[in-house]
Amino acid sequence: MTAFVSTAGAGAGVVSTAVAAAAGGHALGGRSWWADTTPPWRRALLPGVGPQGLAPSHCRRRRRWSHPVAVAVPNGPDDLPRGAAAPVPPPPPSPLPRPPLTGTASASASASALASASTSATTSPPPSSPQPVVSSSSAVTPPHPASGGFEIGYPAEHLRWCLPSVSDDGSRLECAMKLYPTPVNPEEEAAVASEAAAAATAAAAAGVPTAGRDTDGVATAGMTAAPAVSTPLQSYQLLPVSSPRPVDGVITESRVDASFVRSFRMSSPYISTHRGAIFVLHIPGALISEPLFQSVMQDIALLHVVGVRLVLVLGAREQIEERLAVEGYPSLFGPSGVRITDGRTLQVAKEAVGAVRVEVEAALARGVINTPEGNGRAMSVICGNFYAARPVGVIDGEDYGFTGQVRRVEVDSIRQRLATGDLLLVSSLGLSPSGQVFNCQSESVAAAMAAQLMADKLIYLTPGETVVDVRNGSMVQNLPLSSAVDFLAVHNGLDSTSRAESVNPGSMPIEDLPVVFRLCLTEAVNALKVGVRRAHLLNRFIDGVLLMEIFHRDGVGFMISRDLYEGIRPATLDDIAGIVEVIRPLEEAGILRPRSRTTLEGAIGDFTVVERDGMIIACVSLTIAADEPEAAELGCFAVRPEYRKLGKGDALLGFIERKSFALGVRRLFILSTQSFHWFLERGFEEITVEGVPESKRVQVDLARKSKVYQKKLLGARAVDEEELLKHL
Secondary structure (H helix, E strand, C coil), X not given: CECCCEEECXXXXXXXXXXXXXXXXXXXXXXXXXXXXXXXXHHCCCCCCECCECCHHHXXXXXXXXXXXXXXXXXXXXXCCCCCCCCCCCCCCCCCCCCCCCCCHHHHHHHHHHHHHHHHHCCCCCCCCXXXXXXXXXXXXXXXXXXXXXXXXXXXXXXXXXXXXXCCCCCCEECCEEEEECCCCHHHHHHHHHHHHHHHHHHHXXXXXXXXXXXXXXXXXXXXXXXXXXXXXXXXXXXXXXXXXXXXCCCCCCCCCHHHHHHHHHHHHHHHHHCCCEEEEEECHHHHHCCCHHHHXXXXXXXXHCCCEEEEEECCHHHHHHHHHHHCCXXXXXXXXXXXXCHHHHHHHHHHHHHHHHHHHHHHXXXXXXXXXXXXXXXXXXXXXXXXXXXXXXXXXXXXXXXXXXXXXXXXXXXHHXXXXXXXXXXXXXXXXXXXXXXXXXXXXXXXXXXXXXXXXXXXXXXXXXXEECCCCEEECEEEHHHXXXXXXXXXXXXXXXXXXXXXXXXXXXXXXXXXXXXXXXXXXXXXXXXXXXXXXXXXXXXXXXXXXXXXXXXXXXXXXXXXXXXXXXXXXXXXXXXXXXXXXXXXXXXXXXXXXXXXXXXXXXXXEEXXXXXXXXXXXXXXXXXXXXXXXXXXXXXXXXXXXCCHHHHHHHHHHHHXXXXXXXXXXXXXXXXXXXXXXXXXXXXXHHHXXXXXXXXXXXXXXXXXXXXXXXXXXXXXHHHHXXXX
């Protein structure tokens, strides 16, 4: 290794041990450190700088090669020939005074030569020569030549401020700049040359071999030192501009991914809604050996990070089947499709369940990828006995042995764990109070957990079956609970006399459902009947299906929801008295336009009512515009005061939106004088009266000065998500 001395820029340099005294530097243990040769005029401008210049701690280590003088000296034993003794470093000399600008004749000659060379090399380009304009949105900013290609931080002397202008297309911000050579002070150049000559003279007097510089600017020993003038430093200078281009619209900064912004804004309401919600998620054993297993575990970790309280129920059906097949042991199932568990099968189930649990725990131990240690990466995963089991017993003369079912769920214990931020794992092996182990169906365990916890969601990861409406060939994304019950009655081969009139005789009860799909659908229906809000059957072969279904407005799975529209039906003439009773207080308050009984009777076909215990508690009219079939007016929207806090108005609005979309309506509009904020909170936007279809505009009472609001309809799935956000 060789050390070198370089005087660069305005005079800061590296001084080797051999020439420390000559250059005004310091030596320490045969190693060189930075010394300051800052000119007096610049030193006076720096805070905390005395006559002797900067302390070593104030000097920035930079490779600046404007005017190099290199001296090769041994830095330590590694640089000496084999067997040679290390030289004893001399004591640190006192700093010598800086040589004056008018030094010796030789120094003056060198200074003049260097100054003239520098002057010729720093000639500015003619003002008329074209220069590039640099945008602040460039992908890569080239390093300043003075940085040597690497720099930590930004030196303040190279920083300027600018108010960017908007590009012509409005997509980015930019600052107008041109590339100019950095101006050089002739006096500074002369001082630099003088110091270089003095250093070279001192090195020659000390008998130190000189060094040159190779083509890469690296010091090389045994060569004659020749002061070389490098290319003048260049920098970008801001162009004078009178004023930045005015911003007339929205700036879509090109460095920002617009799709990410839209997606994050779309998901933010769901993140807020689901924080603190309880999800019971069934993990089938087949997922463990599938390519998306790690991705699903990462999505589960992300759900946990954003505040969802998760209970994972682990299945092991495929692992049990595989182990039994390897042993050549038969798998036995009863008439209901439930596994018959004997002693050997129970032992295999214990091994399989343990293996699945270890795989899931290991995957969850990674936490969220790219999260630093200690910043939420570690997850507290708890696996315990959170439910009691009992035997299935004998059914239709078949003894199911050690097959069990859920007897009781430890609700308080689970809620306490979830409240402290734990993620719970529940296996399909349940324990009885007598200490016996039972092999339970994991799908049934998940449904029982969700039902007794009153979970917000029950989620099954399935092979991907879905439901199709054969009338138009479209996939059904959402089924109300009543429709799901009817679907099971038809496709399970059950005799449902009460539904026979609504079923096509050509598709009467048939047993065509896949076993796992029928099991998940049946358990989901059972859970919703006892209080679970929603159940989802998701295709586990879609990457990101959990996040898309939970945080995206449209979703990608199959959902079953509770019946929110119970009691909602079309109005009849017998309901006129009830409708009048509901709307009269609002008419008296001036909120609704008065309607006569005759008017109500003539428009009764447009009305929908909500009935409870034989009493009309809410009503609304839907009138499709004659000249614009895709537009319809909502009118006479009223709810009895005692039911306004129970979500009846939201349920009625959701029902009308579904009905309107099915009728081909794509936008609803209302006229309101006082209640418009309720509609604004539910997605309506204010428009002018000119936005009302002509056939309805002529009927508007301009004296009331009603405001007009409209809502664009996006389909039933959008209504589902709105109801979810309202916790319906």
